[in-house]
Amino acid sequence: MKTCHRRFSALALVLGLPLVxxxxxxxxxPPAGPTLAQVLAESTPADWRRPDPxxxxxxxxxxxxxVLELAPQFAPRHAENVRKLVREGYFDxxxxxxxxxxxxxxxxxxxxxxxxxxxxxxxxxxxxxxxAEFDRPAQGLPFTVLPDGDxxxxxxxxxxxxxxxxxxxxGRAWLAHCYGAxxxxxxxxxxxGSGAGLYVVIGHSPRHLDRNITLAGRVLLGMERLSTLxxxxxxxxxxxxxEQYLPIVAMKVAADLPAAERTALEVFRTDxxxxxxxxxxxxxxxxxxxxxxxxxxxLCNVPIPVREGDSQ
Amino acid sequence: MKTCHRRFSALALVLGLPLVxxxxxxxxxPPAGPTLAQVLAESTPADWRRPDPxxxxxxxxxxxxxVLELAPQFAPRHAENVRKLVREGYFDxxxxxxxxxxxxxxxxxxxxxxxxxxxxxxxxxxxxxxxAEFDRPAQGLPFTVLPDGDxxxxxxxxxxxxxxxxxxxxGRAWLAHCYGAxxxxxxxxxxxGSGAGLYVVIGHSPRHLDRNITLAGRVLLGMERLSTLxxxxxxxxxxxxxEQYLPIVAMKVAADLPAAERTALEVFRTDxxxxxxxxxxxxxxxxxxxxxxxxxxxLCNVPIPVREGDSQ
Numbered sequence: 338m339k340t341c342h343r344r345f346s347a348l349a350l351v352l353g354l355p356l357v358x359x360x361x362x363x364x365x366x367p368p369a370g371p372t373l374a375q376v377l378a379e380s381t382p383a384d385w386r387r388p389d390p391x392x393x394x395x396x397x398x399x400x401x402x403x404v405l406e407l408a409p410q411f412a413p414r415h416a417e418n419v420r421k422l423v424r425e426g427y428f429d430x431x432x433x434x435x436x437x438x439x440x441x442x443x444x445x446x447x448x449x450x451x452x453x454x455x456x457x458x459x460x461x462x463x464x465x466x467x468x469a470e471f472d473r474p475a476q477g478l479p480f481t482v483l484p485d486g487d488x489x490x491x492x493x494x495x496x497x498x499x500x501x502x503x504x505x506x507x508g509r510a511w512l513a514h515c516y517g518a519x520x521x522x523x524x525x526x527x528x529x530g531s532g533a534g535l536y537v538v539i540g541h542s543p544r545h546l547d548r549n550i551t552l553a554g555r556v557l558l559g560m561e562r563l564s565t566l567x568x569x570x571x572x573x574x575x576x577x578x579x580e581q582y583l584p585i586v587a588m589k590v591a592a593d594l595p596a597a598e599r600t601a602l603e604v605f606r607t608d609x610x611x612x613x614x615x616x617x618x619x620x621x622x623x624x625x626x627x628x629x630x631x632x633x634x635x636l637c638n639v640p641i642p643v644r645e646g647d648s649q
Numbered sequence: 650m651k652t653c654h655r656r657f658s659a660l661a662l663v664l665g666l667p668l669v670x671x672x673x674x675x676x677x678x679p680p681a682g683p684t685l686a687q688v689l690a691e692s693t694p695a696d697w698r699r700p701d702p703x704x705x706x707x708x709x710x711x712x713x714x715x716v717l718e719l720a721p722q723f724a725p726r727h728a729e730n731v732r733k734l735v736r737e738g739y740f741d742x743x744x745x746x747x748x749x750x751x752x753x754x755x756x757x758x759x760x761x762x763x764x765x766x767x768x769x770x771x772x773x774x775x776x777x778x779x780x781a782e783f784d785r786p787a788q789g790l791p792f793t794v795l796p797d798g799d800x801x802x803x804x805x806x807x808x809x810x811x812x813x814x815x816x817x818x819x820g821r822a823w824l825a826h827c828y829g830a831x832x833x834x835x836x837x838x839x840x841x842g843s844g845a846g847l848y849v850v851i852g853h854s855p856r857h858l859d860r861n862i863t864l865a866g867r868v869l870l871g872m873e874r875l876s877t878l879x880x881x882x883x884x885x886x887x888x889x890x891x892e893q894y895l896p897i898v899a900m901k902v903a904a905d906l907p908a909a910e911r912t913a914l915e916v917f918r919t920d921x922x923x924x925x926x927x928x929x930x931x932x933x934x935x936x937x938x939x940x941x942x943x944x945x946x947x948l949c950n951v952p953i954p955v956r957e958g959d960s961q
Contacts, residue, residue, distance in 0.1 A: 567877060
């Protein structure tokens with residue numbers, strides 16, 4: 338699916354280049370099994386889930402919709418508060434304030450960000466600050482452990498559709514800052530975030546943020562509408578001039594829209610034999626392009642597939 | 650430097666919010682030492698190097714310059730061939746053909762990519778295919794080992810200014826696919842690449858490509874000119890219509906330009922006590938924003954700083 342091979346491999350032959358020896362005969366063969374494409378092609382409707390529309394948010398940008406899924410099992414207070422902020426229209430007309438290359442895009446209220454209380458948009462039904470939800474008890478949480486270890490946590494894996502990590506010694510579990518993760522910006526104190534400022538990871542996964550800040554979900558669709566935004570020229574990638582801000586048309590909870598205005602999509606389950614096959618297909622690369630089948634995989638290189646439409 | 654904190658932390662106080670308890674008293678304190686900003690502020694001219702202009706390439710795009718550094722110590726044949734391609738003007742007027750979100754941007758000749766030999770730009774002085782340089786002997790190569798392990802290699806670390814990995818058992822070393830890595834596209838056979846198609850990593854580091862394809866260097870400056878490109882709508886992020894291609898104004902070897910047209914820059918050395926302090930500053934986060942100092946770091950989350958200008 339994601340390889341650096343060219344679409345057409347006939348060039349060398351077409352140009353009459355000499356055939357060159359390959360490493361194929363020397364390279365180890367991966368265990369038999371399907372590729373990721375085969376895992377998805379062989380999947381059944383039961384391998385997919387439709388996210389609860391109460392947990393699905395639409396970030397409407399001028400270029401189109403970004404679909405996000407909240408993870409209330411990891412951050413119940415923040416999921417609830419973000420829903421309230423969205424429903425009171427807090428984000429509508431606010432802006433993307435920051436795009437830092439290889440790091441995050443962040444949106445919210447420019448006046449609040451600048452500490453201008455007089456101009457800051459009031460928060461009416463939601464809370465203006467919440468106790469942090471950096472982690473939670475691992476007990477009671479389904480968890481599919483990756484077998485290849487992790488630099489940042491004793492265990493890395495998947496829980497209810499999200500990249501996550503776990504520490505059996507402390508009995509804690511938490512969401513991981515993989516590409517596309519949705520977080521809640523905060524000041525220097527743990528409990529200074531509310532969801533009024535949100536960010537999404539757009540670069541190499543900054544796992545050092547894990548357990549330093551509350552993650553509340555992830556992007557399901559439309560990631561490229563955030564990742565391609567012009568980078569800000571100020572410190573931390575903040576835009577320096579208001580005219581650089583990208584306006585937020587609106588944020589909505591999917592449950593509040595009529596069905597015709599929702600984005601129909603399904604997310605691959607992470608607690609199924611099919612997902613175990615997907616992990617194995619990413620650990621052992623069987624696509625013909627791969628000469629070394631690799632044999633292991635890092636957490637954030639395992640995709641949790643999303644497909645548009647509704648098979649059910 | 651790269652944190653999710655807000656620029657102004659006064660908001661909660663300004664809005665008269667109740668002070669909330671923080672985790673600061675409970676969190677472990679990191680070992681004493683400087684932050685990354687302090688390491689850089691305390692650095693001396695000897696901690697920086699000016700890359701050899703024979704190894705510095707300029708990719709001139711309509712939006713401006715991307716500066717790349719070749720790594721001939723890892724890929725001598727490819728570095729030489731890419732220089733030849735650049736010097737024969739091979740890339741001038743060709744295009745960025747592919748931008749796959751969370752993966753790579755790739756450029757080269759659309760006709761060659763499509764297997765259209767009649768329209769493909771001829772390669773005149775360079776070679777049209779090269780033996781792969783997926784890895785090399787570790788012997789004789791300086792290597793600064795990271796202490797926190799790696800999912801993809803027995804050892805990860807730094808060699809002569811590049812993110813790299815090493816296997817003491819086999820005695821091999823190779824460049825790592827971190828954000829900004831420059832690679833040489835190939836067909837399904839190991840030796841089908843030449844440098845006429847090049848790619849740069851723009852997402853979470855796809856380390857499973859390590860030793861499956863030849864890396865030839867990395868981006869030093871201007872990464873955002875690649876990472877913000879519109880993503881292609883075709884398979885693997887290829888653009889579907891020629892009008893979507895981004896033209897390459899030119900590629901140049903820095904050594905071929907008069908000094909006034911070169912981008913003056915310096916790269917932080919990776920073999921110095923200052924770089925050891927930088928690694929420690931990324932392993933143990935001492936910035937006030939961090940409540941958990943983390944205590945470890947993954948290879949691609951260690952920056953190799955670049956600064957514009959010339960201190961020497």
